[in-house]
Amino acid sequence: MKYKMALKWTALGALPNLDMRSKVFVGEHLALVGAEDVRYQDALANGLNLQTFLSKFEGNHGQRLRPSLLVRSDAYPDRPNSEAISSFMDIVTACVVIDSRVRAVTWRRNVGPFYTDAFEIYPWMIDPEGKRLVAQNAAQWAVHELDRFRGIASAAVPVQEVGYDPTHPRFFKQLLAMWKSRFIDGNDDWRSRAVLRSLKMAASAMCLSSPTGSTESFYDYGRILSLWVSAFEILVHPGATGKANRQKVLDLLKTIPWQSKMAMEETHPADFGGGKTFNVRLANALYVKMYELRNDFLHGNPVEPEDFLLPNGTSILSFPPAIFRMALSTMLLDPDAVTREQAMSGLKSRDEYLQHLSTTRYRSDCEECLLAAVKPQPPDDE
Known part of the structure; x- marks a missing residue:
């Protein structure tokens, strides 16, 4: 299904350990997209200092990263709660990691993201005004200055690319229908x-x-x-x-x-x-x-x-x-x-x-x- 690009997309979180190349994981309300996706570019245009924030991410050995983004459209009736976001990410990981693990057995080698940790949303995010950084999770609630920020990918899992095969668009469509029925309808x-x-x-x-x-x-x-x-x-x-x-x-x-x-x-x-x-x-x-x-x-x-x-x-x-x-x-x-x-x-x-x-x-x-x-x-x- 194609959605009208008249929708305005806003970044909710960055995923520095994920290089999302696939454009499968897109709904009318939430999407997980990589840097080449038009929704990613729209989020950059709509997020004050978001580009600066994302430019500060590096790998563990100094290499530059372009984190993928979880983005929300203005079709969403309100800011999604943590349960809706977590459930959406569970759907995405199910469509990728389960298949990677199945193929790891049949091919006898790792063929993609093997751990769901690669899909973790970074705890720090720039606020809507683009003036400061905010971290909010079960372990902390904190604010900091953007100028002093240095983002880094998790050292525990490699930066993983998710391409077009396998991503199982039909599986995502089936699960997304359930997600939409519950969290939107x-x-x-x-x-x-x-x-x-x-x-x-x-x-x-x-x-x-x-x-x-x-x-x-x-x-x-x-x-x-x-x-x-x-x-x-x-x-x-x-x-x-x-x-x-x-x-x-x-x-x-x-x-x-x-x-x-x-x-x-x-x-x-x-x-x-x-x-x-x-x-x-x-x-x-x-x-x-x-x-x-x-x-x-x-x-x-x-x-x-x-x-x-x-x-x-x-x-x-x-x-x-x-x-x-x-x-x-x-x-x-x-x-x-x-x-x-x-x-x-x-x-x-x-x-x-x-x-x-x-x-x-x-x-x-x-x-x-x-x-x-x-x-x-x-x-x-x-």
């Missing part, structure tokens, strides 16, 4: 609340374990796994009249339309505790292991590092993003979907069907990632 339905709240847990699970990223320990794995299990449980929670549990998550995972026989067949053993082992689908077996490990960690039961390893040597922590992405796809309305039957009958054109296949290729990526949990692993030098 005021429709606080449980489904959108559950999805957006679940994304917050997923975003937290994909953060660095510490501010420096250098002190990660075995115990951090339990925290990460706990956040992922929480994300799944929130996703299936029925609302005030019910509760989430392991079976509800397993029921959701069983509806995922995997393509391969290995992923679909109920031949993968899962230990449900109490001496009960059943054969289930692969995604379900992996979730059962996640769930039991989470319980052991949170309850203080004995847990060893090798408990995180699957029989083929892969880590259980490699697979929650792919399963979560596919679980989400079963819950989001997709008005642009085109089926093979529609194309065969002439209701949709061949080009429309090919475009659908292109924009839903994440399914193949997620399935390939999932199968890495049971296939023999190639040598590290391959």
Whole structure:
């Protein structure tokens, strides 16, 4: 969807660790844009001394940076609150970092922003009058002089470029519709609340374990796994009249339309505790292991590092993003979907069907990632 550039855009925050090249993450009310985007230029024109503020950012070794910007349009009925901003950023990170993590497993190398920390909004921002800097978060409320400011990117994560592939515009469009319904239209339905709240847990699970990223320990794995299990449980929670549990998550995972026989067949053993082992689908077996490990960690039961390893040597922590992405796809309305039957009958054109296949290729990526949990692993030098 294209929006009229008659809208006036105003900067809300700078992201020095992000070089946003993609123009996908744009809504009518909020957008995350890079320096080449017309909305970025509009924000510079509308922000007194904003250009000066942004020119003061450097990398950790003195290199000049051009921070990306979170911008708001004048179509927004009021200044967005922190929940609306945080939720919007969770949507963006879900569209980028989940896919990066899936491909890191299938390609066996890091192919993009692996941690959501790269999307952190810098705590200092120039005030609307362009006269001073203001920092406001849970740790501080402070003001300072612009002339003395020196902005610097986080030392914990590299400055990351986000290009046009992969960014999954359809996924963003689906999630943005939920965000708009809640924060702009005021429709606080449980489904959108559950999805957006679940994304917050997923975003937290994909953060660095510490501010420096250098002190990660075995115990951090339990925290990460706990956040992922929480994300799944929130996703299936029925609302005030019910509760989430392991079976509800397993029921959701069983509806995922995997393509391969290995992923679909109920031949993968899962230990449900109490001496009960059943054969289930692969995604379900992996979730059962996640769930039991989470319980052991949170309850203080004995847990060893090798408990995180699957029989083929892969880590259980490699697979929650792919399963979560596919679980989400079963819950989001997709008005642009085109089926093979529609194309065969002439209701949709061949080009429309090919475009659908292109924009839903994440399914193949997620399935390939999932199968890495049971296939023999190639040598590290391959």
